[in-house]
Amino acid sequence: MRGLLLFATLGLAAAEDGLNAWLRYARLPPDIAKQATVPLNIVALNTTETSPVYVAGQELQKGIKGILDRSLNITHEASEGSSVVVGTIAAFNNSGISIGTPELEQDGFWLSIKGDTVEIVGQNERGALYGAFEYLSMLAQANFTEVAYATNPSAAIRWINQWDNMDGTIERGYAGPSIFFKGNAPVSNVTRVAEYARLLASIRVNGIVINNVNANAQILSDANMAGIARIADAMRPWGVKVGISLNFASPQTFGGLNTFDPLDKSVIAWWTKITDKLYQHVPDLAGFLVKANSEGQPGPLTYGRTLSDGANLFAKAAKPHGGIVMFRAFVYDNQHLNERNWKDDRANAAVDFFRGLDEKFDDNVVVQVKYGPIDFQVREPPSPLFAHLKQTASAIELQVTQEYLGQQCHLVYLPPLWKTILDFDLRVDGEKSVIGTDILSGKRFNKKGLTGYAAVVNVGQNATWLGSHLAMSNLYGYGRLAWDPTVNEVEILEDWTRLTFGLDDTVRETITRMSMESWPAYENYTGNLGIQTLTDITGPHYGPNPQSMDNNAWGQWTRADAFSIGMDRTVKNGTGFAGQYPTEVAAVFEEIETTPDDLLLWFHHVPYTHVLKNGKTVIQHFYDAHYAGAETAATFPTQWAKLEGLIDKQRFDETAFRLTYQAGHAIVWRDSINQFYNSLSGIADAHDRVNNHPWRVEAESMTLRGYRVTSVNPFEVASGLRIVQTVGNSSSASVSAKLNFTAGTYDVAVAYYDLYEGKASYELFLNDKSIGSWVGDNEYKLGYTVTRGIDGHSATRITFKGVDVKEGDVVRVDAKANGRETAPLDYIAVLPPGVVD
Ligand SMILES: *[C@@H]1O[C@H](CO)[C@@H](O)[C@H](O)[C@H]1NC(C)=O
Numbered sequence: 001m002r003g004l005l006l007f008a009t010l011g012l013a014a015a016e017d018g019l020n021a022w023l024r025y026a027r028l029p030p031d032i033a034k035q036a037t038v039p040l041n042i043v044a045l046n047t048t049e050t051s052p053v054y055v056a057g058q059e060l061q062k063g064i065k066g067i068l069d070r071s072l073n074i075t076h077e078a079s080e081g082s083s084v085v086v087g088t089i090a091a092f093n094n095s096g097i098s099i100g101t102p103e104l105e106q107d108g109f110w111l112s113i114k115g116d117t118v119e120i121v122g123q124n125e126r127g128a129l130y131g132a133f134e135y136l137s138m139l140a141q142a143n144f145t146e147v148a149y150a151t152n153p154s155a156a157i158r159w160i161n162q163w164d165n166m167d168g169t170i171e172r173g174y175a176g177p178s179i180f181f182k183g184n185a186p187v188s189n190v191t192r193v194a195e196y197a198r199l200l201a202s203i204r205v206n207g208i209v210i211n212n213v214n215a216n217a218q219i220l221s222d223a224n225m226a227g228i229a230r231i232a233d234a235m236r237p238w239g240v241k242v243g244i245s246l247n248f249a250s251p252q253t254f255g256g257l258n259t260f261d262p263l264d265k266s267v268i269a270w271w272t273k274i275t276d277k278l279y280q281h282v283p284d285l286a287g288f289l290v291k292a293n294s295e296g297q298p299g300p301l302t303y304g305r306t307l308s309d310g311a312n313l314f315a316k317a318a319k320p321h322g323g324i325v326m327f328r329a330f331v332y333d334n335q336h337l338n339e340r341n342w343k344d345d346r347a348n349a350a351v352d353f354f355r356g357l358d359e360k361f362d363d364n365v366v367v368q369v370k371y372g373p374i375d376f377q378v379r380e381p382p383s384p385l386f387a388h389l390k391q392t393a394s395a396i397e398l399q400v401t402q403e404y405l406g407q408q409c410h411l412v413y414l415p416p417l418w419k420t421i422l423d424f425d426l427r428v429d430g431e432k433s434v435i436g437t438d439i440l441s442g443k444r445f446n447k448k449g450l451t452g453y454a455a456v457v458n459v460g461q462n463a464t465w466l467g468s469h470l471a472m473s474n475l476y477g478y479g480r481l482a483w484d485p486t487v488n489e490v491e492i493l494e495d496w497t498r499l500t501f502g503l504d505d506t507v508r509e510t511i512t513r514m515s516m517e518s519w520p521a522y523e524n525y526t527g528n529l530g531i532q533t534l535t536d537i538t539g540p541h542y543g544p545n546p547q548s549m550d551n552n553a554w555g556q557w558t559r560a561d562a563f564s565i566g567m568d569r570t571v572k573n574g575t576g577f578a579g580q581y582p583t584e585v586a587a588v589f590e591e592i593e594t595t596p597d598d599l600l601l602w603f604h605h606v607p608y609t610h611v612l613k614n615g616k617t618v619i620q621h622f623y624d625a626h627y628a629g630a631e632t633a634a635t636f637p638t639q640w641a642k643l644e645g646l647i648d649k650q651r652f653d654e655t656a657f658r659l660t661y662q663a664g665h666a667i668v669w670r671d672s673i674n675q676f677y678n679s680l681s682g683i684a685d686a687h688d689r690v691n692n693h694p695w696r697v698e699a700e701s702m703t704l705r706g707y708r709v710t711s712v713n714p715f716e717v718a719s720g721l722r723i724v725q726t727v728g729n730s731s732s733a734s735v736s737a738k739l740n741f742t743a744g745t746y747d748v749a750v751a752y753y754d755l756y757e758g759k760a761s762y763e764l765f766l767n768d769k770s771i772g773s774w775v776g777d778n779e780y781k782l783g784y785t786v787t788r789g790i791d792g793h794s795a796t797r798i799t800f801k802g803v804d805v806k807e808g809d810v811v812r813v814d815a816k817a818n819g820r821e822t823a824p825l826d827y828i829a830v831l832p833p834g835v836v837d
């Protein structure tokens, strides 16, 4: 009993799994709660249970009960006096409550809080629900100020894309199987679907495409259409409309026609019929998403038709139903890119393919453009295509799922990255053309009502939605920025932290600081100066593999050789990409002198010895940034440890595990990249850190029993270029060495490789005394895409803190291989306080 009371006073729940994300409605401490003026009842001006207004009433009841411990009744009849009234502007009007709301735009709302009278007026039902969430967000943050304001969305399209396959897997998803599909059909249990819609409504997302852009034509079967209807029914009360991805070849592969030519009459008739049928199942279907002629997908180019012919095929079918077509600009030809041709450049593809089509798209087509010209890299310049679509509506494609950005195993808070794009002024025709406020808002080119945002999110069945509690700030931030791209990224974080972890100042300051450092740190230890995330481009896009970035047909090149690095994208001597921007911007990127350092290697090919604006050479900056980034990541677990007891144990422990893992993997990144470019360029680190690890004992130099020395691929992911693996798959083995460090207290780290299809076990000893044991079971705890290799993805480490070591002590690791995991070991580091190595 005492324990429970204590928890109640602190406002802490005993355990939280993350399912409620930022909608926990955690009880405020009584001394704070008593300052709130609470209305006596709730009036929801709609009696239909599936109405977002009705749902808003229930959400208000649940929230006020949770936050303030007050049980309010809901009625549906307007009444004056002490109440919170929620409804559409029309319903308010009909009920005779006089309201002085200004003109609202679609999905907008008016919120007025005055004493114990609260009015939440939506332009439509969705807007009313958004207003209810806004009021609850204020209460949950103990913000009891009186307000009266209207807010409207910056853009009409605020969508989510899920890359869910019908078999229940998710492409680039890191949090378990799909909540939408199972066994090649839409799920029948829609509980999680509705819970997701609730989260999305609270951040004012109004649409979702539920299946992978690499689409399966079987989604168009009668049974599957009925399944989509089930999902749409579950999301509709939350104001979230459902859309689907289409496979361009469906008329042939699914419909049995002998063609999918977009201008063929039978194809047109087929799509019209299918679309009509879909709208019978889902009358408010948001529309379609199409990936055509990209990465092997079929499309109109197959028949020599234009991309606009392809998009308009669907647009015409959807038009009578009010549907729209999101047509992806991610079109490129990965079969014919040749790195030996200096002028070949995948970054050119989008503008090259869409040039000349601007006037050709139907008015319900929206071209969906990834934020950068390549593919969700750690830093890219904005896609120049935004400047070329003047007649055609455009939407930006962002990624909440961290495909190239640590796959939710690394904390990387993304709004600061997105802001580099949203705040960018493209100066189209010499006029202010800021991507967020001018172009995506539809204002600059008069496309209001049909522009906006799509984010690839890829939540899964994991209770945390994304696999990581802290990664959820990216989803929250996405919604906030799509509504208003000018909101400050720190303000977003602070709101999210209070809602997710409570009102404690230390908690808010710590999470805000760590999150704000996280993207710069990740850029530092992965890829700098615009070179892109130096990951495994042909593999899972997770760990380091800089050499994979060249000599591939995917076109994500660095052109690194022994002397120089970077893509020459100038007009005068390179691929010409810089010239795809409007004149003023093109001029900046054309010259090395005016290109900002952080995009230098995106636009220019320079010697490693080129001196940056910050006074360092390119290669020395690489080294320094990698050391700085890994040091920043090393502070994350330490910063987090200060929150013990200030937040619930479950989320504290789960997050501590991931941040500790990240700190170790950041060192893997640092050493791999530095070792690779050091070896390629032959230029030494001015501070002599690269390949110089005085606190490490390499496994290959230890006394081995049952272990053999091997190399790895890529070579740079092994410290000292060698590792050890057990001789047999199930054998026991050990490594040992006499230590030669002065007596003191050290942190002892063991670097090893954690593969899947195997759980090797390990125990660390000092002079036969056990320091700790562990098993290679990260594949059950982390959601990144696994490979079979001993590589930059599986490389990891474990650290035992505060171990007393003296000269002559013997360190030993006993290991037992299991399955495919041959207990691979790289090194043991004995680290004095403050040393990150
Ligand atoms: C109540 O909600 C239903 C479902 O959203 C809607 O069709 C109806 O028009 C609403 N009624 C009023 C009076 O707003």
Ligand SMILES: *[C@@H]1O[C@H](CO)[C@@H](O)[C@H](O)[C@H]1NC(C)=O
Pocket (backbone or CB within 6 Å): 040, 073
């Ligand atoms: C709320 O409803 C319950 C059950 O209908 C009723 O007993 C109670 O008096 C109501 N409370 C208020 C404040 O109207």
Ligand SMILES: *[C@@H]1O[C@H](CO)[C@@H](O)[C@H](O)[C@H]1NC(C)=O
Pocket (backbone or CB within 6 Å): 089, 090, 093, 094
């Ligand atoms: C409110 O009602 C009045 C008449 O009762 C009508 O003239 C007016 O158009 C209505 N306004 C809205 C926003 O529905």
Ligand SMILES: *[C@@H]1O[C@H](CO)[C@@H](O)[C@H](O)[C@H]1NC(C)=O
Pocket (backbone or CB within 6 Å): 138, 143, 145, 147
């Ligand atoms: C309280 O909420 C209002 C409305 O969202 C906001 O304008 C204000 O800044 C908030 N106050 C604080 C202290 O956060």
Ligand SMILES: *[C@@H]1O[C@H](CO)[C@@H](O)[C@H](O)[C@H]1NC(C)=O
Pocket (backbone or CB within 6 Å): 189, 190, 191, 192
């Ligand atoms: C439906 O899914 C929810 C959430 O995963 C689960 O709690 C519930 O038991 C499921 N219902 C049925 C009937 O399986």
Ligand SMILES: *[C@@H]1O[C@H](CO)[C@@H](O)[C@H](O)[C@H]1NC(C)=O
Pocket (backbone or CB within 6 Å): 342, 568, 573, 574, 605
């Ligand atoms: C110009 O392009 C050639 C390849 O055609 C390249 O070798 C050379 O380094 C480039 N020159 C400059 C100054 O970037």
Ligand SMILES: *[C@@H]1O[C@H](CO)[C@@H](O)[C@H](O)[C@H]1NC(C)=O
Pocket (backbone or CB within 6 Å): 517, 518, 520, 521, 524, 624, 625, 626, 628, 629, 630, 632
């Ligand atoms: C990133 O690296 C730069 C260059 O070494 C350094 O100045 C900066 O502090 C680092 N930032 C973080 C967050 O690691």
Ligand SMILES: *[C@@H]1O[C@H](CO)[C@@H](O)[C@H](O)[C@H]1NC(C)=O
Pocket (backbone or CB within 6 Å): 740
């Ligand atoms: C131990 O370290 C000392 C000082 O660092 C060095 O002089 C000595 O050679 C080392 N002994 C061995 C066996 O490596």
Ligand SMILES: *[C@@H]1O[C@H](CO)[C@@H](O)[C@H](O)[C@H]1NC(C)=O
Pocket (backbone or CB within 6 Å): 174, 175, 176, 461, 462, 463, 464, 467, 780, 781, 782, 783
């Ligand atoms: C969530 O996923 C992580 C690994 O990604 C795993 O450790 C955890 O057990 C999962 N939790 C649930 C409830 O599925």
Ligand SMILES: *[C@@H]1O[C@H](CO)[C@@H](O)[C@H](O)[C@H]1NC(C)=O
Pocket (backbone or CB within 6 Å): 729, 819, 820, 821, 822
């Ligand atoms: C033993 O390990 C090797 C890799 O070292 C792997 O190819 C083989 O499949 C493993 N055997 C078993 C039974 O897991």
